[in-house]
Amino acid sequence: MNKGVRKEPSMVKQKELIANHFTRLSKARALGKKVVYTFVPGNLTELLAAFDVLPVLPEINALQSGMRKLSARYIAEAERAGHSEDVCTYVKCDIGMGMTGNVGPTGEPLPEPDLLLLSYTGCFVFMKWFELLRERYKCPVAMLHVPYQGEGVVTPEMTAYVVEQLKTEVIPKLEAVTGRRYDEARLRAALALSAKAEDDFVWVLDSAKNRPSPIDAYFGGVYYIGPIFTAFRGTAEGADYYATLRREVEERLAAGESPLTPEGQMGREKYRLVVEGPPNWTSFREFWKMFYDEGAVVVASTYTKVGGLYDQGFRHNPERPLETLAEYCMGCYTNLNLPSRTALIEKYVRDFHADGFLFNSVKSCNSFSAGQLLMLREIEKRTGVPGGFIESDLVDPRYFSEANIKNRIESYLQMIEQKRRGTTEFREQSAESPAVSRRERNGEPDGDGGRTPPIPPKHGGFREPT
Template sequence: MSVQATEYRGSIHQQQKELMLQWYAALDRAAGNAAEQPVVSMMVSGNCVELLEGFGAVPLYPEVNALQLAIRHQSLDPILLAEELGYAADNCAYVKADIGAYLKGITPAGGRLPKPTLVLCNFVGCNTYLKWFEHTADLTGAPLYVLDVPFLRSEEPGEADIAYVVRQLKEVVARLESLTGRKFDYDRFQQATAYSAESEGLWSGIKHLAQRSPSPFDAYFDAITLMGPLYVYRARSEGVQFFRDALRELEQKPVSAEDEKFRLVVEGPPPYPYFRAFRDMFARWKACAVASTYSTVGGLWEFGFRHDPEKPFESVARHMLAQNVTNRNYLQRYEQIGHYLRAWDADGLIIHFVKSCRLFSAGQGDMREYFSRMGVPTLYIESDLEDPRYFSEAQTRNRLDAFFESLEHMKRTGARRMPLAAPQPSPLRVL
């Protein structure tokens, strides 16, 4: 059985690689000339990269650095160093890898990483981020601004929430003006939201390709490859161009019915230290993720949200408050998954518990219970997104094999599409 068969490598993968190298090169240049090139470190989730465009600032994403280390099997040493400094075995390993790597001088692409002009903690739902950025600011001596994004406690963000975030965004602008000595370029900001809206539309188009059967796109593994450009470049013309090419290429990609045996929804981040091995466990069964929650960490664009050049500040605020999976509440995530199962026509759900990230994982047992009761074949597996010590390859493969075998059996016996029970009544409607 060919493992490579379901993994598609087209020109967009090359383009993606070049864009990311270009980004690291920009960071490396910034490290050499801080005055010329402002850099703002941010959290991927609900990032406001559009605002940075108003200063021509480059975003620095510690998570992306951490996951790159893990994929390259370089995460364990920095993690161990951080543990020697007092971080706990049960602290988020992204943070440990990032801090350990900083102290060891390891960077994902080998170039330099700059000291940020501003450490902007766009805390969206992840309390661990508050700590991470407090520590980063303390360690690097860079100034810190915590952009307090109220957690989404109702269906839509309230007026007070939006006003609060907009006021803070304007404080960030003032802060960056004084830190960089540059005037905020409102027109460029507005243009950035227009580019974002375009990129987001194209990205949404790509996500919807997975509604086809067979799907030309894996919305977990392939989506992760495309997520870098989405976070770094969506608010720029390069991003729009990239996603235009990507959509076209994937639309035209030939796929045959034999290439897809199972359609899945995947919840949770991947085990980056075993990314390749994990992917192969799906590939050997011709299992395609048609939707994933992890790919909506940056934004929920497949459900229609776009940045709005007419109301740039407000739309950035709305994106941070309500249009990314991490700042939405847990039941809204159930609804998101339920919607995927129906509208993307999936056979089952895989829940990947990662010990590092309690935002994702705390309560996933309840999630399993909810979906199993609805009649959705659901598999729950545990490992980690960064720490290689918590992944048992044989065990994970056995569990996935058993799951796929039972899906196969269900298909053969005609029990394949169990009618999806209506979700339990909930006061929260998402989509």
């Protein structure tokens, strides 16, 4: 580990973007801006921008409360008010925050919503969440029912249904709240900027196919997704952020550098992992450290796809503005059925030449978690790569058992190591692997002695009792 802590320009820019957004929100009323609460999956950021309204994303507030160690208090407030200990802690954190003044990261209260834009994408709880907020704020709700990909496809009928809802429900309500007319030219311009940012974002994600990976696609990835998942998709600032990020990653790749961590550049890449599930936010740094201390880098993650599957080819298309928004909503990761999610992780394991894949199963999120144990077994069966399983929560610190999780991760990495040692005879077979090693390209020996060999099928994690 290189202990020199480095702040790259993109990091500064990202922090400024998010901070400025919250500052704008705190002054929204003074500036005469309307405010719309909505969710990350299936967000309609470009459309909201076309109406010049400011979005508030309650799950972002919750995760920020988690990182700022405030969530335990908020959750306790909500539970004291009668919310069950069994339900999503994002919801309770947000409710508790609302009960205690709705103070945002700037230390000033967030504005109340003029409209709740309920994009019902991939999560049933979203609906209940906004019903709770509707009770609190007594404001209008625009329901956008986004059909689930139950059969693994988006049909023209599904797209037409969402577009019709945009035309008859969402846009009229935005017009009513803002007093503005729908401006399609403005929407198209924003969508063009979105596509540009998405190109650069995907390039950054794909850079993890290299050895060593210049990025961590999970812990680092959550910072990268910040602007594109929130208020900055379709903005010049957002596009500029991703261009800057891409340049930095290009430089790191050319220099053969490992990902940056909170403690500086990561040491030698020993394990390449794919991670499924959201991270824990209350102990985010500690969680990340468990990985980079062991030389484990996450080369692909599903959480960074909850706001869009750009890496699978989707781009916002200004030529079909409402249709593209519809297709975007339906393509978010948690809107995929389990066979599609399983196939995607399998693809990541292969494409990114992962040594393993790890499920962080969070108590709060049934949308992610229900079925994960079967997915894990299925991916092991298909790839022969061992899977690992840990449990935590989004923002409830009571469900983050640091010693237990650390122990599990270390044991899992040891298992990968043992499999590696026990399967050297398979190394010859890996010649067909297209993994791109920068050192290999340059004729240098690779850090771990070459590509990860295929591992014979054997269950490393979940086993069905016989």
